[in-house]
Amino acid sequence: MSSIKVTVWNEFRHEKTDEAVAKIYPDGIHEAVAESLRSAGFDVKTATLDQPEHGLTSDVLDDTDVLIWWGHMAHREVQDEIVARVKERILGGMGLIVLHSGHFSKIFTSLMGTTCNLKWREIGEKERVYVIEPGHPIAEGLGEYFEVPHSEMYGERFDIPAPDTLVFLSWFEGGEVFRSGCCYHRGMGKVFYFRPGHESYPIFYQPEIKQVLANAVRWAAPVGGPTVTFGHRPEPVEHVEPYEG
Numbered sequence: 001m002s003s004i005k006v007t008v009w010n011e012f013r014h015e016k017t018d019e020a021v022a023k024i025y026p027d028g029i030h031e032a033v034a035e036s037l038r039s040a041g042f043d044v045k046t047a048t049l050d051q052p053e054h055g056l057t058s059d060v061l062d063d064t065d066v067l068i069w070w071g072h073m074a075h076r077e078v079q080d081e082i083v084a085r086v087k088e089r090i091l092g093g094m095g096l097i098v099l100h101s102g103h104f105s106k107i108f109t110s111l112m113g114t115t116c117n118l119k120w121r122e123i124g125e126k127e128r129v130y131v132i133e134p135g136h137p138i139a140e141g142l143g144e145y146f147e148v149p150h151s152e153m154y155g156e157r158f159d160i161p162a163p164d165t166l167v168f169l170s171w172f173e174g175g176e177v178f179r180s181g182c183c184y185h186r187g188m189g190k191v192f193y194f195r196p197g198h199e200s201y202p203i204f205y206q207p208e209i210k211q212v213l214a215n216a217v218r219w220a221a222p223v224g225g226p227t228v229t230f231g232h233r234p235e236p237v238e239h240v241e242p243y244e245g
């Protein structure tokens with residue numbers, strides 16, 4: 001377990017331009033997430049938008065089992081070429097965890113094939129996250145629900161394909177609900193979308209959030225299944241008498 005290699009990617013812009021955000025995440029959201037995963041025993045590195053190739057070189061991806069994605073204001077600055085590279089890796093088996101406003105990232109919308117649009121409001125209301133699939137590995141160690149005291153609201157409809165498994169459902173103080181923990185398989189890879197995590201609130205320091213991210217990393221990591229092959233198979237697996245007509 002402890003050898004799972006995680007790369008935490010962050011566009012790293014709010015923390016540089018917004019003092020309030022910088023106060024909460026002085027080293028960036030990626031470092032807060034990375035630190036909590038390191039203390040959970042994972043092998044964690046970080047990458048950010050302004051690095052060459054957005055920090056997501058082929059070498060880095062070769063050395064990544066699970067990629068975590070946080071973006072918000074700069075989705076369009078992510079080069080299509082890098083998105084294609086990341087997508088290819090996911091289809092080949094790399095795990096992907098998309099956080100909060102990453103719902104509009106190029107990689108997530110490309111994997112979903114829908115707009116991934118939603119309703120939102122930012123007044124610091126309470127969010128109650130219900131565990132609706134208690135037997136799922138991502139729910140390990142959680143209670144029936146947990147609360148984020150101050151959250152940005154995301155409301156349905158969330159324009160995504162129906163998840164393979166929906167682990168969390170959020171209720172907001174203002175009355176809206178949202179599918180906030182969505183599992184997908186894409187190719188050989190596993191994708192988890194996790195809603196909480198707005199930059200203006202210290203959500204990534206919350207114990208339940210750290211627990212979910214550690215659980216999600218373990219769930220999304222590749223399992224070393226059979227190598228997949230495709231194409232023409234002139235030799236059948238069992239003997240077959242050719243049909244002569």
Ligand code: ZN
Pocket residue numbers: 100101152197198199
């Ligand atoms: Zn937000």
